[in-house]
Amino acid sequence: MKYQECNKIVKQKAFERAIAGDEHKRSVVDSLDIESMTIEDEYSGPKLEDGKVTITFMKELMQWYKDQKKLHRKCAYQILVQVKEVLSKLSTLVETTLKEVRAVGRCVGGPGGAPWLGRGHGAQKLTGPPGLVCLPSPPPPPRVCLPGCPSSPGLSASVPPSPCPCPLPVSLHGSSRSAMTSCLSPPLCPLPTSLSGPLPLRWPLFFQTEKITVCGDTHGQFYDLLNIFELNGLPSDTNPYIFNGDFVDRGSFSVEVILTLFGFKLLYPDHFHLLRGNHETDNMNQIYGFEGEVKAKYTAQMYELFSEVFEWLPLAQCINGKVLIMHGGLFSEDGVTLDDIRKIERNRQPPDSGPMCDLLWSDPQPQNGRSVSKRGVSCQFGPDVTKAFLEENHLDYIIRSHEVKAEGYEVAHGGRCVTVFSAPNYCDQMGNKASYIHLRGSDLRPQFHQFTAVPHPDVKPMAYASTLLQLGMM
Amino acid sequence: MATNLRSTTFNSGPSSTEADDEGVQGTCEDASICKRFAVSIGYWDDPYLQHLVRLSKERKAPEINRGYFARVHGISELIKAFLRKTECHCQILNLGAGMDTTFWILKDQDLLPDKYFEVDFPLIVTRKVHSIRSRPHLSKPILELHSEDTLQGDGHMLDSKRYALIGADLRDLATLEEKLKKCNMNTQLPTLLVTECVLVYMTPEQSANLIKWAANSFETAMFISYEQVNMDDRFGQIMIENLRRRQCDLAGVEPCKSLESQRERFLSNGWETASAVNMMELYSRLPRAEVSRIEALEFLDELELLEQLMCHYCLCWATRGGSELGLTEITC
Numbered sequence: 001m002k003y004q005e006c007n008k009i010v011k012q013k014a015f016e017r018a019i020a021g022d023e024h025k026r027s028v029v030d031s032l033d034i035e036s037m038t039i040e041d042e043y044s045g046p047k048l049e050d051g052k053v054t055i056t057f058m059k060e061l062m063q064w065y066k067d068q069k070k071l072h073r074k075c076a077y078q079i080l081v082q083v084k085e086v087l088s089k090l091s092t093l094v095e096t097t098l099k100e101v102r103a104v105g106r107c108v109g110g111p112g113g114a115p116w117l118g119r120g121h122g123a124q125k126l127t128g129p130p131g132l133v134c135l136p137s138p139p140p141p142p143r144v145c146l147p148g149c150p151s152s153p154g155l156s157a158s159v160p161p162s163p164c165p166c167p168l169p170v171s172l173h174g175s176s177r178s179a180m181t182s183c184l185s186p187p188l189c190p191l192p193t194s195l196s197g198p199l200p201l202r203w204p205l206f207f208q209t210e211k212i213t214v215c216g217d218t219h220g221q222f223y224d225l226l227n228i229f230e231l232n233g234l235p236s237d238t239n240p241y242i243f244n245g246d247f248v249d250r251g252s253f254s255v256e257v258i259l260t261l262f263g264f265k266l267l268y269p270d271h272f273h274l275l276r277g278n279h280e281t282d283n284m285n286q287i288y289g290f291e292g293e294v295k296a297k298y299t300a301q302m303y304e305l306f307s308e309v310f311e312w313l314p315l316a317q318c319i320n321g322k323v324l325i326m327h328g329g330l331f332s333e334d335g336v337t338l339d340d341i342r343k344i345e346r347n348r349q350p351p352d353s354g355p356m357c358d359l360l361w362s363d364p365q366p367q368n369g370r371s372v373s374k375r376g377v378s379c380q381f382g383p384d385v386t387k388a389f390l391e392e393n394h395l396d397y398i399i400r401s402h403e404v405k406a407e408g409y410e411v412a413h414g415g416r417c418v419t420v421f422s423a424p425n426y427c428d429q430m431g432n433k434a435s436y437i438h439l440r441g442s443d444l445r446p447q448f449h450q451f452t453a454v455p456h457p458d459v460k461p462m463a464y465a466s467t468l469l470q471l472g473m474m
Numbered sequence: 475m476a477t478n479l480r481s482t483t484f485n486s487g488p489s490s491t492e493a494d495d496e497g498v499q500g501t502c503e504d505a506s507i508c509k510r511f512a513v514s515i516g517y518w519d520d521p522y523l524q525h526l527v528r529l530s531k532e533r534k535a536p537e538i539n540r541g542y543f544a545r546v547h548g549i550s551e552l553i554k555a556f557l558r559k560t561e562c563h564c565q566i567l568n569l570g571a572g573m574d575t576t577f578w579i580l581k582d583q584d585l586l587p588d589k590y591f592e593v594d595f596p597l598i599v600t601r602k603v604h605s606i607r608s609r610p611h612l613s614k615p616i617l618e619l620h621s622e623d624t625l626q627g628d629g630h631m632l633d634s635k636r637y638a639l640i641g642a643d644l645r646d647l648a649t650l651e652e653k654l655k656k657c658n659m660n661t662q663l664p665t666l667l668v669t670e671c672v673l674v675y676m677t678p679e680q681s682a683n684l685i686k687w688a689a690n691s692f693e694t695a696m697f698i699s700y701e702q703v704n705m706d707d708r709f710g711q712i713m714i715e716n717l718r719r720r721q722c723d724l725a726g727v728e729p730c731k732s733l734e735s736q737r738e739r740f741l742s743n744g745w746e747t748a749s750a751v752n753m754m755e756l757y758s759r760l761p762r763a764e765v766s767r768i769e770a771l772e773f774l775d776e777l778e779l780l781e782q783l784m785c786h787y788c789l790c791w792a793t794r795g796g797s798e799l800g801l802t803e804i805t806c
Contacts, residue, residue, distance in 0.1 A: 283773060284773075287773065289535075292533055374777060376769070376773070376774075377773075404776070404778055427779055428716075429709060429779060431708045458719065472702075472713055472787075473505070473538065473541045473542060473783070
């Protein structure tokens, strides 16, 4: 009896599994023999070093792409196979911690170079909420620390120099809060001229809060992506990024964008995050240009592999248990929890409805309740839906993308639903600004940075179903 | 051919004129390729286009397909309304027709006017004549209505009882009129003139002359024009710039400022009534069944781009006389 019961359950689960998703096809990876692909002598472009992505490779790759050249298919395949492996190990809900304050140990300087923290000299102890230290005026732009200035305690002096983001801890006392905000950016790392004697409390201290940059849709706008890196710095372990979906389609340089993003994912797997957008799907790629672009630049088989890789992109990310990030938005039904998201079996094309579909497709609306989406799929959700979801999951607010906004961002639902969009002058037509968001461990409120479009090379008209406006309707 | 008659408000010399004409002629191919692509996806039926233009290997964006659907539907509804009001006792002049297939479609629908004239640059007409002569699907319908076994004309033009294809420069009205009359154009018949993305390629003065010539030539007439509108904004500037780089000048963009200016160009050149509607408005007025059908063909992930595109195109129609026929009632 018990066996029959178990069997029934197993069969039922297998059936549910089968109808729940696409058939599990054989992977393109199985039919690839990357090792035997040769790179011709004439190819002078970037190559992986010992089969690995390095910072040198990435810099060469971005320049190669800027010059409108093509990455060798072997390298593209190497990247895709490796990134598929990396992504498949992630949870559907990625959880990230931004440290509020990272204590900084000794700094270069005078004899002994006594550490400032946790030891005499009247220095503040860095436990619990940070102290009241603040610069009296907005700090100058970041400077590279001199050698020997470690960025966290316990590191030896051999740590290579790096930009030392040290926004100062903020007083959380009432009215002074707004004044403090200006001190939060940009970061600063001044060096003391002398380390002798007790430290006056109002001397700038080497505090560091972790920062992350959240970008929205980029849609194949490679030159605008390069501009983001110019403005905000290249990705690194101390300059982490989240790209919130819709990397491809519409723009004419989707291949360049996606391989650059995948390259950085491989280089900084714990500090460079990619979330899936509704355009990381077969239906969209077929119509909006990515499939056409991959087939034109490479092969149909490579597109198949891209499709498989997209299926492994996580669907949401949670920062410090407080800020939830997803491409589309919230859900068609009440009561969805973070655990429900975590449990979604995402390696498939999204279904026509349900939480996975909503995460990729939904939009906020101004009025309470839910409505049929003007997109024809998923829903529109009101401020009450957002409030309830946040409360139930102990979150502060959500960041999403998916909708072009004239200013590059929008704050809705009383600050609880933020949209960030990072494709300026979308499709060479909309004339919109774009933006990215800074979040800090010490202050999770979104800080918006806007930017405008940069020029890009003319591609042939009507290429890859993109650039509608190049000819419009003649 | 008519280069000496071109006003040189913006050109620096004959060579840039030729380049401009070539650029304009290129739009014929763009439009027909886009239409053929949309037809291949199922937006509307047109079994004749495949004989005149190749199928694009690259997909066109859904916004473009929906845009062409609204354009083709809107123009075709106005044409059919005119044919019904005149009970087909009329003639149609499709100016700048390119690879248009309306003649064949109307024949299938039993809605042919007394005679259907198409005019375009000689280079384009030559290509079309060749296609027609070499494809029975195109030539048979014409021959069926003709009084002889073979079609008149040479490699550069074609004339038959119910259909004429004429190479001429629309900016040279004297020659245009002469050629039309040689093909038995009858100024006494109620006449429908159609310009689909044509007027914008000539200077405002040249298009005004054409519109005025039409008003003076026909007592009872209707003029349908489809082209850009609301071009004063950033979108307009970007389009103008993109086209200029492709050697295609929108010489006549001034009357495309607004719906008002589009109407005005007819009212101040001899036409009695003039209406204009932007394509987003027209799209929203299309029969819901049709809209549901076409929206199901390709999933449009967002509406902003479509709306912006459609708001920059308009359909205009003007009438002269014909009140007893009810021409002034025609709407879209």
